[in-house]
Amino acid sequence: MRRSTLDLLRCPWCAAGSLVPDADVAEPALIFGPVRCLGCRHTWAVHEGLIDLAPERPSAKGLQQAMELPWVARSWERYVRPAVDVVLTRGQLDRDSEYVAMRSMLGAPVGPVIDLGCGPGVFLKRLVRDLPNVNVIGVDISRPMIEEAMAQFRELQLAADFVRAEAPPLPFLDACLGGILASGLVHFVADLDRLLAEARRVLKPRGRFVASTYDASTATRRLHLGAGLHPRSEVELKRAAEQAGFIRFERIRTGSVMVWSTELP
Numbered sequence: 001m002r003r004s005t006l007d008l009l010r011c012p013w014c015a016a017g018s019l020v021p022d023a024d025v026a027e028p029a030l031i032f033g034p035v036r037c038l039g040c041r042h043t044w045a046v047h048e049g050l051i052d053l054a055p056e057r058p059s060a061k062g063l064q065q066a067m068e069l070p071w072v073a074r075s076w077e078r079y080v081r082p083a084v085d086v087v088l089t090r091g092q093l094d095r096d097s098e099y100v101a102m103r104s105m106l107g108a109p110v111g112p113v114i115d116l117g118c119g120p121g122v123f124l125k126r127l128v129r130d131l132p133n134v135n136v137i138g139v140d141i142s143r144p145m146i147e148e149a150m151a152q153f154r155e156l157q158l159a160a161d162f163v164r165a166e167a168p169p170l171p172f173l174d175a176c177l178g179g180i181l182a183s184g185l186v187h188f189v190a191d192l193d194r195l196l197a198e199a200r201r202v203l204k205p206r207g208r209f210v211a212s213t214y215d216a217s218t219a220t221r222r223l224h225l226g227a228g229l230h231p232r233s234e235v236e237l238k239r240a241a242e243q244a245g246f247i248r249f250e251r252i253r254t255g256s257v258m259v260w261s262t263e264l265p
Contacts (some may be wrong), residue, residue, distance in 0.1 A: 001031045001046050004135055005161040008112060011037035011044075012053045012171045019044065019051075050150065053165040054141060064188055064228050067119075073144035076120050084184075093254040098212055099123055101252050102181055103130060105210045105261035111178030114139050116167055117185030121149030121160075127181065128158050134178070138162045139170075168194045172202040179208050186213040187229050192237075196244035203264050209246065210261040213237070234258060 011017040017039025021031055034043045035051070045052050066072050072080060085095060102123070106113070113131065115124040118138035127136045138160055140146050146162050153160055165171045168191065180199055189195050199209045216224050216231035224231050232240075237260055238249045246262035253259075 001049050001051055001161050002135070003031055005112075005137055005163075006031050006035060006046075006051070008135075008137075008172050008176045009051070009053070009163070010171055010173050011039060011042060012055065012165060012169065013037060013042040014040035015169065016040075018173065048150065049160070050146060050162040050164060052143075053163060053171045055166070067188075068142045068144060070144040073120055073142065073148040076145070076148070077122050081119075081122065093257050093259075095122065097254075098183065098257075098259060099126055101259040102183060102210050102212065102261075103127075105250065105259070106179050106181060106208055109134060109178030109207070111204050111207070112137060112176065113179040113181065114163075114170075114172070114177060116170075116180055116182040117188070118149060118162075119145045119184075121152055123181065123183050124149060124160060125152065125156065125158060128160050136160055139165055139167065141166050168198045170198040170202050174201055175204050177202050177207060178204055179210065182209070182211040184212055186211050186237075187224075187231055190230055192230070192232065192240045193243065196240055196246065200244050200246065200264060205264055208261050208263045209241075210259075212257060212259045214256045214258065216256065231256075234260075 006019055009019045011019060014037060017037035019035045019037055022034045022036055031046055033046060035046055036043045112135040113127065114137045115127060116139050118124045118140050121138060124138045138149055143164060146164055150162060163171065186192065214231050215233050221231060234251060241249050241262040247265055248263045251258045251260035
């Protein structure tokens with residue numbers, strides 16, 4: 001893990017302390033081994049560019065449980081994600097079009113960018129290539145997804161750091177990020193207000209939160225909620241963004257899917 005990434009992180013245990021290499025370890029540009037919190041002294045493992053900041057938690061439920069299965073991670077990019085796209089958009093919004101829209105909304109970030117809910121790195125790979133002078137970090141709670149992303153990055157000889165963490169909260173220091181990209185994450189998050197409050201905390205002024213999610217009819221929402229999903233309307237998204245202190249809500253809609261962005265003042 002690059003020291004520049006470690007310097008952005010805060011301890012999720014105490015939600016305050018910065019993380020530093022263990023006292024017995026030198027501080028090179030690349031960090032290996034455990035790191036510790038300057039506040040509560042809790043230690044966290046670092047291995048091959050991945051820091052695991054995920055607390056112990058109950059087993060995932062609903063569709064989130066599927067996201068943590070190795071076979072889903074391995075087949076996500078080629079089979080599962082395209083099938084989901086067809087169901088949600090009826091083939092009107094493909095993966096390339098979604099990325100182009102999100103990348104355009106992200107603009108020219110001043111500072112590091114996180115791919116929140118990066119999965120196996122479908123968009124992360126493109127962000128790393130498109131933003132060669134920006135520290136791009138993949139964040140996900142699913143270990144199989146991150147391991148698949150890391151394997152692909154090694155194969156393609158690309159470089160990125162990865163953080164395994166729950167979201168919300170976000171294990172980053174205040175006002176340290178230039179942008180957040182969250183493809184297909186928002187509908188897995190029950191507490192959107194908390195997520196956006198955390199996004200506001202970690203983003204720099206003029207930083208953008210860019211996401212894709214979907215809406216569902218009133219008649220089918222109960223089914224989605226039962227599967228652990230949280231579809232939201234454009235009105236709900238805009239209201240949540242404004243309540244969190246964001247401005248300039250923009251969206252592109254295709255079928256039930258929305259690619260949307262909002263910005264800090």
